[in-house]
Amino acid sequence: MARQTVFLSGLVFFILTAVPAGAQENRSIALILDASGSMNAKLASGGSRIDAAKAAVSAFVEKLDPKIRLGYRAYGHQSPTKQHNCKDTELLVGFGPAGNNRAAVIEKTKGVKAQGYTPITYVITLAAEDVRKEPGEHVVVLVSDGKETCEGDPCAAAKALAAADAKLVVHTIGFNVDVAARYQLQCIAKAARGSYSDASAAADLGAKLGELAAAKQEPPQPPQSRTAITVQQPKEGTLQIKNADSAGGHKVTEAESGKEVASMSAFKWSIELPAGLYNVTFGPSVWKSVEVKGGETTVLDPGTIEVKNAAAAGHRVLDWETGTEVGKISSFKRRLTVLPSTFTVMFGSAEWANVEVKAGENKVLNPAVIAVKGGQVKRHKVQTEDGKTVATLSGFTSTLPVPPGKYTIEVGNQKVPLDLVEGQRMEIDVP
Numbered sequence: 001m002a003r004q005t006v007f008l009s010g011l012v013f014f015i016l017t018a019v020p021a022g023a024q025e026n027r028s029i030a031l032i033l034d035a036s037g038s039m040n041a042k043l044a045s046g047g048s049r050i051d052a053a054k055a056a057v058s059a060f061v062e063k064l065d066p067k068i069r070l071g072y073r074a075y076g077h078q079s080p081t082k083q084h085n086c087k088d089t090e091l092l093v094g095f096g097p098a099g100n101n102r103a104a105v106i107e108k109t110k111g112v113k114a115q116g117y118t119p120i121t122y123v124i125t126l127a128a129e130d131v132r133k134e135p136g137e138h139v140v141v142l143v144s145d146g147k148e149t150c151e152g153d154p155c156a157a158a159k160a161l162a163a164a165d166a167k168l169v170v171h172t173i174g175f176n177v178d179v180a181a182r183y184q185l186q187c188i189a190k191a192a193r194g195s196y197s198d199a200s201a202a203a204d205l206g207a208k209l210g211e212l213a214a215a216k217q218e219p220p221q222p223p224q225s226r227t228a229i230t231v232q233q234p235k236e237g238t239l240q241i242k243n244a245d246s247a248g249g250h251k252v253t254e255a256e257s258g259k260e261v262a263s264m265s266a267f268k269w270s271i272e273l274p275a276g277l278y279n280v281t282f283g284p285s286v287w288k289s290v291e292v293k294g295g296e297t298t299v300l301d302p303g304t305i306e307v308k309n310a311a312a313a314g315h316r317v318l319d320w321e322t323g324t325e326v327g328k329i330s331s332f333k334r335r336l337t338v339l340p341s342t343f344t345v346m347f348g349s350a351e352w353a354n355v356e357v358k359a360g361e362n363k364v365l366n367p368a369v370i371a372v373k374g375g376q377v378k379r380h381k382v383q384t385e386d387g388k389t390v391a392t393l394s395g396f397t398s399t400l401p402v403p404p405g406k407y408t409i410e411v412g413n414q415k416v417p418l419d420l421v422e423g424q425r426m427e428i429d430v431p
Helices: 002-017 049-063 098-110 120-132 154-164 179-191 202-214
Strands: 027-034 069-075 089-097 137-144 168-174 196-198 236-241 250-254 260-264 270-274 276-282 285-292 297-300 303-307 315-319 325-329 335-338 341-347 350-357 362-365 368-373 380-384 389-393 399-402 405-411 414-420 425-429
Touching: 027 049, 027 120, 049 098, 069 098, 069 120, 089 098, 089 120, 120 137, 120 154, 120 168, 120 179, 137 179, 154 168, 154 179, 154 276, 154 285, 168 179, 179 196, 179 285, 236 276, 236 285, 260 270, 270 276, 285 297, 303 325, 303 341, 303 350, 325 335, 341 399, 350 362, 368 405, 368 414, 389 399, 414 425
Parallel strands: 027 069, 027 137, 137 168, 168 196, 236 297, 303 362, 368 425
Antiparallel strands: 069 089, 236 270, 250 260, 250 276, 276 285, 303 335, 315 325, 315 341, 341 350, 368 399, 380 389, 380 405, 405 414
16 A cells, blocks of 8 residues: 555645645636546556545545635546547536535545546546636646547647636646556646646655655746847657558648648658647557657657467457457458557457557567367357357367467367466367
8 A cells, every 4th residue: 555655645745736836825726537447447556546546636635725726527437438428527516615615525536436438638628618717826637547538639729728828737647657648648738837747656756746846936037138039940840650550551640730741651650740749540549649849859659469370350459448449460460550558459259458568569469279170070169267159160260369268168068178378279189
């Protein structure tokens, strides 16, 4: 529990201190709780991400100055992932002095169930509208463990929201996020005059946020009697993709307009672009909020998944949070380029779950192989330990790659138990 305790205390400290100095009562805070399905993931220190987030919310409101105006919103808590609900958000507690509504916030938090999508663009837009009606500084605090799973680009939205409200500041905290999600959350904070903190290393969070809180703002300099203005032509920046896909390629679109401006591939993995925000496709997935700066190089370093002894029929690769298919691997295409994230790889109806792919990593899955030899052309059903049929072997399909685990195979009137490990080849002779 020590690591989780440090995370909670660090999170509370961040929310209380990572806003500009000023009278506490002259501040309105819109706090957003991520209750998407991925928040059910377990922490190494015990409990789940949603458990830690709920505890952090309770600790936060208990310590918050009672004069600060606080509003509380959650997302992903009303609809299961399979409904693909991109408007699943609710203002659980309306704005009011924290001293008056903290009990309601704590009570509402208890009933939140993590289960849905991550509509960050939609949620921060609503939160900014909520807080804009309030007095004083307008602060939005977003804690998220994942990237946008719906339409829109959250960084482009944050930029527009900040331009429309000069008092708006958006702070983001990434909780065990992958590279693509970190890009988005950092970009949101930067675009909306806020700060980003990475909570994946929970034990270090308190020290990092302590440094942030201790940093002093430089006082404004008096105007000079003489002002010189140098006008420079805007420089283009460079966008590169490591291990770019040679087949489908990658479309590059402007984040704000959606206009396609370029296409990249293994044959064209580096391009020049005007400074701005872009979205880059990886199959049906999109790496959003990619910032290209003038005179600088932005490098996207995706990962790849490879399956040894892949079946000709192929293996669907699913986003672990949403269950949407991001690509397919087969004996004809054994490797798939993906965003750094976590995936589920299907072997028939059997799942190889929690396949984490890091930036630049080639993740190799080495399944076990069931091979039926000899005998007449018969059908042999292969089932998981809980009775789910994975596939049926026959004289036409005599080998089957499967994730490591326990199975049974029907041979005549018998059900033969199998306990398989990675890379094992189990040959079954049928008389």
